[in-house]
Amino acid sequence: MHVPAHFKLKPLSAIIKVPTMTLLMFAAVHGAAHADHLIGEQKTIDASETSKDWQLDHKSELTLNGAAAQSIRVNDSALIVNAGSRVNDIRATQGSTVSLTGAHVESSNPSFGAVRLDDSTATITGSTLISHTNFGLQAFQSAGSLKGGVAEVFSSVIKGATAGALAQGNSELHFNQNTWVEGTGADSAGVRLDSGALVTASQSTLIGGKNGVLMTNLLNSAETGKLVLDNSHVEGRTGSAILVEGRPGRVPTVDIDVRNGSTLTGGNGTLLEVNGGATANMNIDNSRLNGNVIVEDGSTAHLSLQNNAGLTGQLKNVTSLNVGDASFWELTGDSQVGALNLAGGTVKFGATDAFYQLDLDTLEGNGTFVMGTDFARGITDFLNIEGEAKGNHSLLLAASGAEPVFPEDIRIVHTGGGDAHFSLVGDVVDVGAYSYGLKKEGTDWFLDPNNRVISPGTRSVMALFNTAPTVWYGEATSLRTRMGELRFEPGQSGLWIRGYGNKYKVSDSTGVGYDQTQQGFTLGADMPLADSQWLVGVMAGHSTSDLNLKRGTSGNVKSYYLGAYATWLDEESGLYFDAVAKVNRFHNESKVGLSDGTTSKGKYNNTGGGLSAEFGRNIKLDDGFFVEPYAQVSTVVIQGANYNLDNGLQAKGERTRSIMAKAGATVGRDIQLDSGSVVQPYLRAAMVHEFANNNKVSVNNNVFNNDLSGSRAEFGAGVAVKLSKNLQLHADLEHSSGGKVEQPWGANVGVRYTW
Numbered sequence: 055m056h057v058p059a060h061f062k063l064k065p066l067s068a069i070i071k072v073p074t075m076t077l078l079m080f081a082a083v084h085g086a087a088h089a090d091h092l093i094g095e096q097k098t099i100d101a102s103e104t105s106k107d108w109q110l111d112h113k114s115e116l117t118l119n120g121a122a123a124q125s126i127r128v129n130d131s132a133l134i135v136n137a138g139s140r141v142n143d144i145r146a147t148q149g150s151t152v153s154l155t156g157a158h159v160e161s162s163n164p165s166f167g168a169v170r171l172d173d174s175t176a177t178i179t180g181s182t183l184i185s186h187t188n189f190g191l192q193a194f195q196s197a198g199s200l201k202g203g204v205a206e207v208f209s210s211v212i213k214g215a216t217a218g219a220l221a222q223g224n225s226e227l228h229f230n231q232n233t234w235v236e237g238t239g240a241d242s243a244g245v246r247l248d249s250g251a252l253v254t255a256s257q258s259t260l261i262g263g264k265n266g267v268l269m270t271n272l273l274n275s276a277e278t279g280k281l282v283l284d285n286s287h288v289e290g291r292t293g294s295a296i297l298v299e300g301r302p303g304r305v306p307t308v309d310i311d312v313r314n315g316s317t318l319t320g321g322n323g324t325l326l327e328v329n330g331g332a333t334a335n336m337n338i339d340n341s342r343l344n345g346n347v348i349v350e351d352g353s354t355a356h357l358s359l360q361n362n363a364g365l366t367g368q369l370k371n372v373t374s375l376n377v378g379d380a381s382f383w384e385l386t387g388d389s390q391v392g393a394l395n396l397a398g399g400t401v402k403f404g405a406t407d408a409f410y411q412l413d414l415d416t417l418e419g420n421g422t423f424v425m426g427t428d429f430a431r432g433i434t435d436f437l438n439i440e441g442e443a444k445g446n447h448s449l450l451l452a453a454s455g456a457e458p459v460f461p462e463d464i465r466i467v468h469t470g471g472g473d474a475h476f477s478l479v480g481d482v483v484d485v486g487a488y489s490y491g492l493k494k495e496g497t498d499w500f501l502d503p504n505n506r507v508i509s510p511g512t513r514s515v516m517a518l519f520n521t522a523p524t525v526w527y528g529e530a531t532s533l534r535t536r537m538g539e540l541r542f543e544p545g546q547s548g549l550w551i552r553g554y555g556n557k558y559k560v561s562d563s564t565g566v567g568y569d570q571t572q573q574g575f576t577l578g579a580d581m582p583l584a585d586s587q588w589l590v591g592v593m594a595g596h597s598t599s600d601l602n603l604k605r606g607t608s609g610n611v612k613s614y615y616l617g618a619y620a621t622w623l624d625e626e627s628g629l630y631f632d633a634v635a636k637v638n639r640f641h642n643e644s645k646v647g648l649s650d651g652t653t654s655k656g657k658y659n660n661t662g663g664g665l666s667a668e669f670g671r672n673i674k675l676d677d678g679f680f681v682e683p684y685a686q687v688s689t690v691v692i693q694g695a696n697y698n699l700d701n702g703l704q705a706k707g708e709r710t711r712s713i714m715a716k717a718g719a720t721v722g723r724d725i726q727l728d729s730g731s732v733v734q735p736y737l738r739a740a741m742v743h744e745f746a747n748n749n750k751v752s753v754n755n756n757v758f759n760n761d762l763s764g765s766r767a768e769f770g771a772g773v774a775v776k777l778s779k780n781l782q783l784h785a786d787l788e789h790s791s792g793g794k795v796e797q798p799w800g801a802n803v804g805v806r807y808t809w
Contacts, residue, residue, distance in 0.1 A: 092116060092131070099123075101138075110150075118157075125163075128152060128174070135159075137180075143167070146174035146203075147196075154181040161185045167192040167214060171203030171225070179208045190214035190235070193251070195223025202226070202251070207233050217243040217262065221251035222272070229286075233258040243268035243297075244288065247308070250277025255286040264293040266318070269334075271306035279308045283316040292321040295345060300330025300353065310336040312343065320345050325367065328353040338363040338381075346386075347372055359383060359399060377401065377421060385410045396421025396447065403435035406452040411436045417443040417474060424450045424650075425466065429458035429485045437467045443474035449492065449499075450479040453648035455511060455703030457486035457754045458501070466492075467499040484509045484649040486703060487756040508566065510607040511654060512753045514644040515705040516566040517601050518609050519751050520760045522640055522692040523712035524795065525599050525613050526664050528556040528572045530634055530688070531788070531800065544623050545589070546808040547581040554597075554802035560762070561794045572599040574613070580621075589621045593636075606647020614639045628672035628682075637663045640692070646699060656705070658697035664690035664712075682720040689713050706752040710760070713745040718768065731777055738770035742790060764793030782806045 089107035092114035105122040110131035120138035130148040135141060137156030143163045146152050151174065158181065161168040167189030169176065173196050183190040190212035195202025202225030209231045212218050218235035221227045227245070229235055235258065237243050244260035247253055249272040260266055266288035269279050281296070288295045295318035298308050310326070312318065318325040325345030328334045333354040336347075342364040349355045349371040359365055360378035368387035369375065375391045377383055377399025384402040388411045394401075396419040403410050406426035417439050427434035449466060458464065467476055476499050482489035483501070491505035508516075531554065558570040574597025580589050594616050601609035617636035624630070643657040670684025692710040699705070718740020725733045747763035772786035784804045790797040 135181075143169070143185075145170045145172070146176065147172040148174070150174040152176035152178075154178045154183075157181040159183045162187050164188065167220070169205075170194070171205060172196055173199045173201065174203055176203075176205040177208075178205060178210050181210045183210065183212045185214040185216075187215055189217050189220045189246075191219040191227065193219075193221045193225035193227055195225050200224070204228075206230070209233060212236070213238050215239040215242060217246045217268070218260065219244075219253075220246045220248070221253050222248040224250055224277070226252045227254075229253075229255045229258040229260070231257055235260045237262040237264075239263050240292075244290075245281075246270070247279045247281060248272055249275040249306075250279050252280045252282075254282040254284070255288075256284040257286060259287045259289075261287075261289045261291065262293070263291055265297040266290040266293075266295040266320070268297050268299060269306055269308045269310075269332075270299045270301070271304040273303050275304070276307075279306060280310075281308065282311045283313060285314045285316055287317045287319070289319040290321055294322060294324040294327040294348075295320040296326050296334075298326070298328045298332045298334045298353075300332035305331045305333075307333040308335070310334060311339065312336065312341050313339045314341065316341045318343050318345060323367075324348050326355065328355045338365060343367070346370065349373070385412060389413070392416070393418075395419045396445070400424060409433050409435050411438055414439045414441075414443075416441045417445070417447070417469075417472075419445045420447065421445075422448040422450055422479070424452075426452040427454065427464060427466070427483075427485075428456070429454050429461065429464065430456035432459050432464055434464055434466055436465070439467070439469040439472075439474075441470045442472035443469040444472050446475050446477075448479045449476055450650055451483040453484035453650045453652060453654075453701065455486060455654065455699050455701035455754070457756075458490075458503075461485065461490055461501040461503045464501050465498050466501070469497045471497060478649070480649050482507065482649055484511060487512045487753040487758075489649060508758070509703075510603065510605055510648065511646045511699055511701070511703045512756075512758065513566045513568070513603050514601075514607050514609055514646050514656075514699075515703075515707070515753055516751050516758055516760055517560070517568045517603055518611070518642045518644055519692075519695075519705075519707035519710055519749070520560070520566070520762065521570060521599060521601060521609070521611050521642075522613075522638070522660075522662050522710055523690045523746075523762075524556075524558050524570060525572060525597060525611055525640070526636065526638060526662060526690045526692075526712075527688065527714070528554065528558075528599075528800070529574060529576065529595060529597055529613065529615060529638075530636065530664075530666055531556070531802065544625060545582045545587075548579070548806050548808035550578045550580075550804055550806035552576045552578075552595075552802050552804035554800070556800040557798045559796045559798060561796070563794065566603075566760075568601050568603040568609075570599050570601050572597055574598065578619075580619070583620075587622055587624055589623070591619050591621075593617045593619065601644075606653070607645065609642070609644040611643075612641040614641075628674065630670055630672065632666075632668045634666045635663070636666075637661070642695075644699070646701075648701070652701075654699040654701035654703070656697050656699040656703075658695045660693040660695045662690060662692035662710075664688060678724040678726070680722055680724070682722075684718060684720070686716040687714070688716075704754050708750045708752075710749045711746045712762075714742060715745070716740050716742045716768070720770075731775065734774040734776075736772055736774075738768075738772070738788070740768045742766050742768050744793070744795070762794045764795075766790045766792035766796065768797075780808050782808075 091109040094112045096115040098117040099121045108126045114131040117134040118139040124142045128146040128150040135157040143161035159168045168183040168185040170192040193203030202223040242263040244262035329350035340361045346367040358376040359381040363381040366384040369389040374393040379398030382400040402424040425435040488506040489509045491502045493502035556572040576595035578593035580591025599611040615638040619634045622631040646654045666688040668686040690712040720738040722736025743765040747761045749760040768790040770788035775783040788800040
């Protein structure tokens, strides 16, 4: 039947409070049903009671214990519905109280929802409220009333075809403890707020068939509505997560708080939509949101991110944005913001392979802009400030392995004026072979092509191509220092093993300073050649060298080698000759720390080989002392290689060559022990010179020269011990300094067994 218009959900209905009018409506809608009327009475019913309508007036109280009822009208009274009870619909007016615990309310009433509170309060726990035609829960404020309807809801399910719940006027709805509120219609909202209502959700879910939450206003109302989300989820299945909608004469102003891990999902990709001249103030606290904020011309939106908050999405026509410390906004498209204030916050321009423009009216505060640039194509994210810019701001530009075409033509920031200062994080950005600084021209900021240094990627490339010779020499040292052992029992076959470690420092003056730490082992076997004074042998081993180029850049070289050697010893004259040939297989890897905090990696394999020849004489002195002058020449050739870092940097190394000469002397003494053992301590000093000075490396077609030529002094000390006729031990320490390569320390220990 037709329901009079003044009983529908319009402002006029709020002034109808006379009990007799309520009775008339009750009779009109449910004239065919039998109604029990309580006036100032208390009554409890159970399942034995016939399902009927109930009317409560003048401080009445009705309790349902597992009972069934149809429509219940509560005027200035109390209703208690306990577990197992079922009711068609409930309307409470005139300061009534309603308690639902484990109850089920399911309504098809065309005029109002399953539960409607007019200036009344309800506590709803573990219950289900469903309206097939309207709202699951409604809260209204009548004209002249100081307080509208108030509902505290716990662990319940509320559904409605128009919206899950509606709060109007000075009313409040509080959803707690995993409460589910859903609008089931295609155009429904999860929750609708009108004219200054308050809705809070704690650990709860609000879902609408179209929009998650709809915030609007009644005609000519100036009240401010408020939505508070605490660890809750709001979703609009086909529309926006939150829609703030204005209409002529109905222009809302709303406050929205999103706290403690709350999330917003819009089926159209929008988390907040503001239109019709409305104003929305959204504070995001300790939550990470994904979605766009779309503000219609003539409407207003103020956003604030604080306490580790994050927003990922496109902002269109947002009036102001404040990004606090430890919070960020990440663009996913070109965006427009009126006033941007960074209080230690960060603005990220999305993925490094997508380029966006951010248009601002003004900028102030202190913060960081994370931006991407394709230097090879000369395109970049762009910060465009039409008005004044103030404060100190950092630019964290994405590093790249590609070479810039015209770095001076890549404009990153434009301002319309002001005293803002922009600087690069770490003072440089790594771009291909070089790292560039920033310069200001007028009110624009560009990369500075005249302020550049070799990039970490280039340094890692040069270091790897440069390391193989020192790897080779460090491995060969363990073989050369066994000469003392050979003299204990010359002309005998033997097996030996050496463990060694070395530390090298390449000077920063080379442009690619780094530290190299090597450790490894060598196994060998040798035998006399017929009845001659020659001893020939073979060896095999492995070493690992770690490179530290600082600023997060490192390298690693794994070396596997085979070699052969021949030694000639003349006991009578003390003359000796020692020759070594060795072939290596190198597995090279680099990890580059870039200016934007990311890393890049690359690896390659190559082969090398070298020869070393040493000639000297052991001159015996009195009391077991001896002096041993010697000279050594070594040459190493390492295969060239091409490889790329995974950020696009291209490296090409020519053959690496080393020619090194050494001249020095060893002074020691053979000490005969009573046990028959012999101990041979010694000291060694030498001058070393590297002749190779032209090992070229190409990085993105920029040619660099690895020049490690120069002289250095070398000092060593060691001891060889003959424990028995068949067993000898050896330990050696060395140090070198001067020139472009220093060796802070080197050590090797070994044992040889003969028969």
